[in-house]
Amino acid sequence: MLPTRQLANPFDLLQREIDRVFDRAGVGPGNGGTGYMTASYPVDIHEDENSVLVEAELPGFKKEEIDVSMEQGILTINAHRQAETKEKGKAEPYLHERQYTRVSRSFRLPIAVDEGKVECMLKDGVLNIRLPKREELKPRKIEVK
Numbered sequence: 001m002l003p004t005r006q007l008a009n010p011f012d013l014l015q016r017e018i019d020r021v022f023d024r025a026g027v028g029p030g031n032g033g034t035g036y037m038t039a040s041y042p043v044d045i046h047e048d049e050n051s052v053l054v055e056a057e058l059p060g061f062k063k064e065e066i067d068v069s070m071e072q073g074i075l076t077i078n079a080h081r082q083a084e085t086k087e088k089g090k091a092e093p094y095l096h097e098r099q100y101t102r103v104s105r106s107f108r109l110p111i112a113v114d115e116g117k118v119e120c121m122l123k124d125g126v127l128n129i130r131l132p133k134r135e136e137l138k139p140r141k142i143e144v145k
Contacts, residue, residue, distance in 0.1 A: 041103050043077075049139055052109055052131040059125035066127060070115045076106040077127065 046053045058066060058079050067078045083099040113131040121128050 040105065041079075043105060043107070045107065047110060049133075051133055052111065052113060054107070054127075054129040054131070056105070056127040056129070057125060058103070058122070058127050061122070061125070063122045066122065068118075068120050068127075068129060070113075070118065070131075073112065074106050074108050075129070075131070076104065077129075078102070078104045 042057045044055045046055075054075065054077075056077055058077075061079045061081055065079055065081055067076075069076045069078075080102040081100065109131065112134050114134050115131075117132045119130040
């Protein structure tokens with residue numbers, strides 16, 4: 001017998017679509033009615049024997065608009081972009097969707113890292129963060145005598 005897929009409640013689907021419209025307009029529940037866009041962004045987190053590596057997609061953000069912080073084992077990445085202001089003599093916009101945008105994510109790291117040696121680099125819209133593991137947490141080979 002083939003498994004059957006349950007259909008979503010049509011009222012839930014409608015509510016999700018309404019929420020998306022209001023979020024895009026900057027007045028949704030995630031925005032607190034402040035009139036600016038908030039959003040999320042995709043992140044990959046990898047761990048090797050020496051460090052934790054974080055890759056966050058932040059297209060369109062300049063390095064000056066990104067803030068990375070560490071506190072009590074929690075990595076926080078914030079980015080914000082100001083809306084472009086209308087220049088004098090410039091034509092009225094036909095469509096104006098690029099507005100103030102703020103994105104923020106926080107992650108509890110799986111292990112303790114050396115916070116003094118964290119490296120961040122923004123290239124082609126991807127923020128790469130290398131968080132070296134503390135020496136005492138790195139695997140060590142023990143010699144058998």
